[in-house]
Amino acid sequence: MMSWLRRLASTRLTLLGMVLLAIGAGLSYDNPADVSVWVLAGPLLLLASNLFAAILTQPGINRRPGLLMFHIGLLSICALAAIGRLTFYDARVEVSQNGAFDVAAVDEISQGMFHPSELNRVQFVQQGYTVEYRPGVVRGITRSYLQVSDGRGGWESKVVGDDTPLVVDGYRFYTTFNKGFAAVLTWSPDQGEAITGTLHMPSYPLFDYKQANSWTPPGSKKEIKFWLRLDTGMDEDADWLLDVSQAQSVLVVNNGEQRLELQTGQTASLPGGQLRYEALSGWMGYKIFYDPTLKWLFIASMLTVLGLCLHYWAKFKHQSMAIMTDKQSKT
Amino acid sequence: MIGVFTELPWMWAGLFAYAIATLLAFHNVWQVGANSAAAALPSRQGENRILLALVSGVLLLTVALAVRWERLGHGPFVNLFELLMSQLFSLGLIYSVIYWRVPDLRASAVVVMPLIWVLGSWILLMEPVDSRFPPTYHNDWLWAHVGFGKLFLSFCLVAAGLAGVILLRTIPYFARCFAHMTDEALDQLAWRFMMLTLVFDSLMLIAGAVWAQDAWGRYWSWDALETSSFMTWLSIGAGIHVRLTYNIPIRLGALVILAIFFLAFTTYFGAPYYSESAHKGVI
C-alpha cells in the first residue's frame, strides 16, 4: 500500500498533471460548451490524488508546516471548486417594474446536479431604476430599487447594481446591461373580465431603434403590433440619466390596417375589445448566481497563500540576500 | 485633444530619465569589463547615478500619471496606453526600491532596463487615447488586484533580470564584467524572487476573482486573461517543481525563468487586447 502511495506521490506525476491542466485550461478558453468538463476535472483529479499521496508520504511536504498548509490549501481549493460546480446555479431573469420576482420567468438556466433549488424562497418587488450614461452612450452606474421580503412579513428597501448584488439565501442577483421599457396595458374584451399586463420592449438603449413587440388578445388569432416612441433625453454626446419615471412615450398600435397613437391613459377601440395604455413602465434583467463555496474558497485561498508565506519565511529567515564573493573593495 | 498633450511631456521626460539610467547601467558594467583587475567590482558611484536617474524617471512618470488622472477623473486602469504607462511607473518604482535595498542584484539593471524599454518603446509608438471608466471598475478590489499585480510583475522582472545575467555570463566579455558573482548565487537569488512572484501572483488572482464575482457575477470563467493568468501561475509552480524534481542546470533554470516572464508579460500586455471577451466589463 505504502509503496503504491509513494509511487502515486511522485513529483514527476505532479509535472505531468500540471502540463495536462495547462492543456485543459487552454481548451476551456472562453468556456465553449462543446468542451467536456473532464479536460479540467481529469488533470485536477490526477493532481489531487498525487498531492494527497505526497502529503501522506513525503517528508518534503509533511514535515514543513508552511508548505503542508500551502499544499493542503491547494487540495481544498480543488475540492471546493468541485463542490461549487456540483451545486452552482446560473440564470437570467427579467422583472417588470412594480412586479414581483417570479421563478417561472427564469431563463437560460445552468446548474450543478446537486443544486438545492431554493430560488422560490426569494421574494422581491422591482421598483424603478436609473442608469448613468456618459458621452458615447457608455453605461455607468446602475441603481435598481427593490423592496425585499425580510422573511418576517415585512419589506426592506434595497438598492442594487452591477457590482452590488441582492443576496438572498445565497442567490445573488446582479443588474445587467439588459433592461428596458415596458407598456402597461389593460385589455377589456367585449365579453369577459378585463386583464392588465406588462409588455416588455427590447433592451434599451441597445435596441433604441426597434422598441417594438406584439401581443395577441385571448380568443383572437390576430396579432397586435406595438411600437413605443420614446423620449428619454438620450444624448450620445453628453452625460445623461436613463430614468423610466422621467421618460415620455407614445404607444403606436398597429392592428392590421388600423394605426393608432396612444398617450398614457388613452384607450383605443379594437375589434373584440378596448385597449388602454395605462402607463410607461420598465423592466430590469438580472443575472442570478449561486455558489455556496464562494466564502470558503476565499478563506481557503488566503490560508493557502499564508502557508506559502510561512514556508518561505521559515526557509529564508536566516539567509541574507548577499551574493557577492568579495564585498570589501567597492569604490 | 489639447489635454492629451499635457501628460505627454512628463512621460517623455520620464522615459528620457530611464534612457539615461539604461545607458549608465551599460556604462557601469562595461567599465568593469574594461578593468584589468580580475573580478573587479562595479563602481558604487556609478550605481548611485543609475539609481538617481531611475528615481527621477519614476517621479516624472508620477507627474504624468497624476496629470492624466486629474484630466480624465479616473486612474490608469483601462486601455493599453494607460496600462503601459502605469507599469512603466510601477516597475521603475519597485525596481528602484529593490536596487537601493539589495545592492547585490544591481547587475541585473543591464537586463531589467532593456526589458522596461520594451514597454517604453511600445508606448512611444501608441496613440495616447483617452479611456472611459467602466461601471464595474468602481470596486475596492480593483486596487488590491492591480497592486498585487504590480508587485508580481516587478518581482518577476527582477528574477528575469538575474536570469539574464546568468545567461550573459556565458559570453566571455560579460563573464568578465560579472566575474565578482557566481552562477549559484545568482540562481538562488533569482528563484527567491520567483517565489515572491508566486505569492503575489496568487494574491493577484484571488483579488481578481473576488472583483470578478462582484463585477460580472462569476469569479472565474476562463476568458482570455483568466486563462493566460492561470497558465502563468501554473508555470511558476511547474518551474519551481521542475527545479526541485530534476535539479536542472542553472542555465536551463534561467531560461525557465525567462519563459515564465515572457508568459507573464504576454498575459499583461497581450491577452486583454487579443480577445474581445477579455475582462468583459470593459465593454
Ligand code: HEM
Ligand atoms: C498537485 C500536486 C503537487 C504535489 C504532489 C507537490 C509536491 C511537492 C513537494 C513534495 C514539495 C517539497 C519539495 C521538497 O522541498 O522536498 C513541494 C514544494 C513546493 N510546491 Fe508543490 N506539489 C504539488 C502542487 C503544487 C502546485 C500546484 C504548486 C504551485 C503552483 C506548488 C508549489 C510548490 C512550492 C512553491 C514548493 C516549495 C519549493 C521550495 O521551497 O523550494 N506545488 N511540492
